[in-house]
Amino acid sequence: xxELDEEAEYVILENTGxxxxxxxxxxxxxxxxxxxxxxxxxxxxxxTVVIYTDRTSSVPDxxxxxxxxxxxxxxxxWRNDGETAPSRTPMGASSIR
Numbered sequence: 395x396x397e398l399d400e401e402a403e404y405v406i407l408e409n410t411g412x413x414x415x416x417x418x419x420x421x422x423x424x425x426x427x428x429x430x431x432x433x434x435x436x437x438x439x440x441x442t443v444v445i446y447t448d449r450t451s452s453v454p455d456x457x458x459x460x461x462x463x464x465x466x467x468x469x470x471x472w473r474n475d476g477e478t479a480p481s482r483t484p485m486g487a488s489s490i491r
Contacts, residue, residue: 404446406456409437417443422462430462 405422409415417432422445430445435458437443444456448464 402451403449404444404454406442406444406454407437408442409439412439414438430460432460435460 407417414436417435417437419432421429421431423429435443437457441458442456443458443460444454445460445462446453447462453459
């Protein structure tokens, strides 16, 4: 994860490795249990994806973008109090970034 903007309601993920990586089956979650699960998306080295909600007023530039919709309380995912963005691997293991 390269950027989490709690107020603007988006998160940017970047493949910082040297090989391509598939996000299929990975998920982001908020503390309320709302999840965004990736379908087929592969990031090559250096590529980015931004995940945003209906509350995002300006979506930042990225190689790919994904709309989370209106999860959480009135479409807000993060509560602007230093929350983390938990993620889940395709095998079900949790990972906090």
